[in-house]
Amino acid sequence: MRLSRYFLPVLKETPSEAQIVSHRYMLRAGMIKQASAGIYSWLPMGFKVLRKLENIVHEEQMRAGHIPMLMPTMQSADLWRESGRYDGYGEEMLRVQDRHGRDMLFSPTAEEMFTDVFRSHVKSYKDLPLTLYQIQWKFRDEIRPRFGVMRGREFYMKDGYNFDLTKEDALHAYNRHLVSYLRTYERMGLQAIPMRADSGPIGGDYTHEFLVLAETGESEVFYDSEITELKFGDREIDFDNVAQCQAVMDEFTSRYARTDETHDKALFDQVPEDRRRVARGIEVGQIFYFGTQYSDALGATVQTPEGGSVPVHMGSHGIGVSRLLGAIIEASHDEKGIIWPEGVTPFHCGIVNLKQGDEAADGACDALYKSLVALGLEPLYDDRKERAGGKFATMDLIGLPWRITVGPRGLKNGVVELTCRRTGESEELPPEQAVEKIAKIYAGL
Amino acid sequence: MRLSRYFLPVLKETPSEAQIVSHRYMLRAGMIKQASAGIYSWLPMGFKVLRKLENIVHEEQMRAGHIPMLMPTMQSADLWRESGRYDGYGEEMLRVQDRHGRDMLFSPTAEEMFTDVFRSHVKSYKDLPLTLYQIQWKFRDEIRPRFGVMRGREFYMKDGYNFDLTKEDALHAYNRHLVSYLRTYERMGLQAIPMRADSGPIGGDYTHEFLVLAETGESEVFYDSEITELKFGDREIDFDNVAQCQAVMDEFTSRYARTDETHDKALFDQVPEDRRRVARGIEVGQIFYFGTQYSDALGATVQTPEGGSVPVHMGSHGIGVSRLLGAIIEASHDEKGIIWPEGVTPFHCGIVNLKQGDEAADGACDALYKSLVALGLEPLYDDRKERAGGKFATMDLIGLPWRITVGPRGLKNGVVELTCRRTGESEELPPEQAVEKIAKIYAGL
Numbered sequence: 001m002r003l004s005r006y007f008l009p010v011l012k013e014t015p016s017e018a019q020i021v022s023h024r025y026m027l028r029a030g031m032i033k034q035a036s037a038g039i040y041s042w043l044p045m046g047f048k049v050l051r052k053l054e055n056i057v058h059e060e061q062m063r064a065g066h067i068p069m070l071m072p073t074m075q076s077a078d079l080w081r082e083s084g085r086y087d088g089y090g091e092e093m094l095r096v097q098d099r100h101g102r103d104m105l106f107s108p109t110a111e112e113m114f115t116d117v118f119r120s121h122v123k124s125y126k127d128l129p130l131t132l133y134q135i136q137w138k139f140r141d142e143i144r145p146r147f148g149v150m151r152g153r154e155f156y157m158k159d160g161y162n163f164d165l166t167k168e169d170a171l172h173a174y175n176r177h178l179v180s181y182l183r184t185y186e187r188m189g190l191q192a193i194p195m196r197a198d199s200g201p202i203g204g205d206y207t208h209e210f211l212v213l214a215e216t217g218e219s220e221v222f223y224d225s226e227i228t229e230l231k232f233g234d235r236e237i238d239f240d241n242v243a244q245c246q247a248v249m250d251e252f253t254s255r256y257a258r259t260d261e262t263h264d265k266a267l268f269d270q271v272p273e274d275r276r277r278v279a280r281g282i283e284v285g286q287i288f289y290f291g292t293q294y295s296d297a298l299g300a301t302v303q304t305p306e307g308g309s310v311p312v313h314m315g316s317h318g319i320g321v322s323r324l325l326g327a328i329i330e331a332s333h334d335e336k337g338i339i340w341p342e343g344v345t346p347f348h349c350g351i352v353n354l355k356q357g358d359e360a361a362d363g364a365c366d367a368l369y370k371s372l373v374a375l376g377l378e379p380l381y382d383d384r385k386e387r388a389g390g391k392f393a394t395m396d397l398i399g400l401p402w403r404i405t406v407g408p409r410g411l412k413n414g415v416v417e418l419t420c421r422r423t424g425e426s427e428e429l430p431p432e433q434a435v436e437k438i439a440k441i442y443a444g445l
Numbered sequence: 446m447r448l449s450r451y452f453l454p455v456l457k458e459t460p461s462e463a464q465i466v467s468h469r470y471m472l473r474a475g476m477i478k479q480a481s482a483g484i485y486s487w488l489p490m491g492f493k494v495l496r497k498l499e500n501i502v503h504e505e506q507m508r509a510g511h512i513p514m515l516m517p518t519m520q521s522a523d524l525w526r527e528s529g530r531y532d533g534y535g536e537e538m539l540r541v542q543d544r545h546g547r548d549m550l551f552s553p554t555a556e557e558m559f560t561d562v563f564r565s566h567v568k569s570y571k572d573l574p575l576t577l578y579q580i581q582w583k584f585r586d587e588i589r590p591r592f593g594v595m596r597g598r599e600f601y602m603k604d605g606y607n608f609d610l611t612k613e614d615a616l617h618a619y620n621r622h623l624v625s626y627l628r629t630y631e632r633m634g635l636q637a638i639p640m641r642a643d644s645g646p647i648g649g650d651y652t653h654e655f656l657v658l659a660e661t662g663e664s665e666v667f668y669d670s671e672i673t674e675l676k677f678g679d680r681e682i683d684f685d686n687v688a689q690c691q692a693v694m695d696e697f698t699s700r701y702a703r704t705d706e707t708h709d710k711a712l713f714d715q716v717p718e719d720r721r722r723v724a725r726g727i728e729v730g731q732i733f734y735f736g737t738q739y740s741d742a743l744g745a746t747v748q749t750p751e752g753g754s755v756p757v758h759m760g761s762h763g764i765g766v767s768r769l770l771g772a773i774i775e776a777s778h779d780e781k782g783i784i785w786p787e788g789v790t791p792f793h794c795g796i797v798n799l800k801q802g803d804e805a806a807d808g809a810c811d812a813l814y815k816s817l818v819a820l821g822l823e824p825l826y827d828d829r830k831e832r833a834g835g836k837f838a839t840m841d842l843i844g845l846p847w848r849i850t851v852g853p854r855g856l857k858n859g860v861v862e863l864t865c866r867r868t869g870e871s872e873e874l875p876p877e878q879a880v881e882k883i884a885k886i887y888a889g890l
Contacts, residue, residue: 005510007512007577030566033562033565035516035517036519036547036549041516042515042516067451069452069488069489071480071486072582072599074551075481075484091544092544094541094543096551098539098586099537099588104481106551117486121452121454121475132452137517137518143544154517154519
């Protein structure tokens with residue numbers, strides 16, 4: 001993309017309403033614009049990252065054998081009355097009447113809808129196991145929306161629902177989600193730690209939240225520092241393999257890691273003192289086994305091999321996709337701006353032309369641009385007639401991981417400058433070597 | 446995908462509420478499920494096609510230089526009051542109050558939102574031309590929703606908005622949209638004819654609807670039969686080239702083609718009688734130049750090269766993405782079911798195992814499946830223990846363009862059967878040749 005043809009409305013001033021760094025940088029880098037309280041328009045670069053995150057979530061869900069579909073945002077109140085949640089949900093539910101006076105609502109979550117699809121179509125244990133999911137806009141009418149996309153009212157979420165014959169099968173689905181979430185977050189450059197969460201009125205041990213450590217996190221977290229040394233990495237996983245998924249679950253949840261909601265001081269004190277950490281975290285996902293709560297209420301049963309009929313065991317599993325943009329920036333930035341992890345960056349590298357209009361510089365930039373595009377990469381070429389300082393400031397703010405700087409002086413020596421956004425380190429090298437190096441960095445991502 | 450692991454709830458009976466064939470087949474093929482009147486859940490195979498259509502629209506819009514972003518579904522009423530449309534929009538607009546009593550609405554279209562983003566960030570003619578677009582869920586509270594996804598209440602639409610300095614520039618944007626739409630529909634296997642449309646209270650000649658011919662179409666259409674011989678084909682287009690886009694516009698709109706709303710009998714009678722056609726059509730898109738209506742109302746102005754300030758010239762351009770599924774099926778089916786065009790089919794081919802459990806048949810199917818996947822293709826392998834008749838009926842209903850049938854008898858002679866869904870023609874050939882042939886069909890799509 002050539003910047004002169006893109007729409008990247010970078011702001012010079014820091015917007016006064018933004019209290020945390022991700023909100024500030026998303027506004028300043030022209031990624032979002034507030035439309036109403038807690039509701040945002042996704043400007044082109046914000047949308048581009050959102051779409052990348054969505055695609056990673058889809059890929060990892062499908063890899064785990066989960067099946068994508070899509071529910072409508074507007075739902076009839078009837079199903080929610082059947083499950084008993086309509087009256088109790090409170091003011092966070094956006095309630096609407098349509099022109100015929102029928103009660104509708106903007107879906108804040110979709111247990112009822114998925115259970116309804118299931119009960120309409122699945123009758124036999126032979127069709128299990130089954131995990132269906134969607135990535136769809138949700139609405140929760142927060143009383144005080146804040147922190148930009150981190151606690152908005154309209155937000156993009158992946159929510160998945162497993163349907164299983166037995167509790168054991170459902171717990172395998174639970175583990176499978178944990179494994180796939182670990183992969184998902186690592187691809188996004190995040191370390192998200194599964195922490196035992198509060199299961200609320202439903203009870204049971206089976207819910208974990210995934211938290212990204214960040215000073216601005218809304219939750220206080222307590223953990224054994226050994227947990228931050230764990231990496232999921234490239235390991236091959238057979239998602240049907242119960243023992244393999246259980247082993248990953250055990251590895252990533254056997255050490256102490258809890259939020260303030262479930263913190264147990266006595267247990268925490270058993271962690272060796274030099275490994276005890278108290279910090280703050282941002283919740284980016286949650287997995288949950290809740291048994292037959294919804295299948296009982298909505299009559300979602302299957303025939304068993306023996307001929308009887310039993311309610312299915314279910315769980316629900318969420319990833320806050322729009323919120324992840326905020327979380328990634330909270331976890332990866334400096335005083336100049338965002339630092340995108342390579343796996344989610346909106347453009348693979350920036351090209352800064354130090355002297356737009358100079359024949360050699362323009363030609364070299366065009367050639368670099370074409371070489372990168374030919375390799376399937378997406379560069380952002382700042383081809384505006386601006387001074388170099390402004391171009392550097394923009395590139396630092398929007399946080400592309402790599403920058404190639406092209407100027408007449410370097411070109412005389414046959415070199416351009418390749419700069420790493422994270423370390424700030426630069427090296428001079430011939431243009432074709434810079435292209436090669438960038439291609440190598442992104443190979444396999 | 447192995448059918449035993451997929452969620453494809455095919456119905457045996459024809460649902461009584463479905464009046465037109467696309468609605469019937471989408472329900473029967475397990476693509477959608479009605480959630481409320483005019484509101485559908487997109488089951489996995491329906492979602493898969495929807496996503497393919499969405500991707501084609503994105504690719505073609507970006508090819509034309511248009512920039513994707515995303516607006517929220519819930520919007521404040523304030524902007525609509527500013528443009529003067531809030532009170533007049535009528536009961537089709539779904540109006541909501543949030544918990545603080547603020548008037549909101551579920552966006553039925555987004556002229557106001559895009560104009561607001563534009564006026565907030567663009568101040569100079571130097572940033573023009575600019576075309577921004579989104580693909581997002583919209584809501585129109587139709588009094589009598591019907592025909593499945595063809596006239597639903599919650600629907601998925603691409604809406605794009607061009608911002609230009611002059612009327613001439615805006616008309617180039619108009620032509621550019623026409624060209625990109627022609628490409629888009631052809632990739633989907635559709636012939637969509639641009640027809641002069643009614644511009645309503647705004648006036649002017651600059652609006653075309655794109656109509657797909659189908660007996661069940663909601664509009665009566667009148668056209669010169671020569672127009673159906675036009676193909677956009679593979680031609681290379683430079684979307685910046687004003688003359689080139691104008692030439693395509695002229696080629697595709699110089700013959701008579703109008704809907705009942707704009708039909709002019711005297712003009713139609715000038716078409717040679719043997720070329721006059723009266724038929725029915727389904728609207729799948731519309732392009733519109735409306736000048737400065739919204740930029741005047743909302744104060745979207747730019748500085749001119751001479752230093753003055755002028756309102757920008759705008760147009761809006763829509764493609765009904767969810768409606769397209771219905772339109773494609775209306776235009777491409779037979780009495781057995783859907784016939785997907787290769788460009789949008791949910792799976793590239795089906796594999797039918799005539800004797801599940803037979804070692805040779807199972808092995809051959811597995812090998813075929815793996816070969817196709819290795820080539821980047823997506824087969825749907827019916828690995829259920831069902832009789833052959835049921836498997837064929839399902840494949841015909843869901844309409845994959847190609848089917849490979851594998852049975853012990855053929856395998857003894859070293860062959861499988863490759864069947865074309867559209868023609869019904871079959872040929873016997875060795876498995877590796879069947880794979881090769883399918884790969885060739887999809888190469889370049």
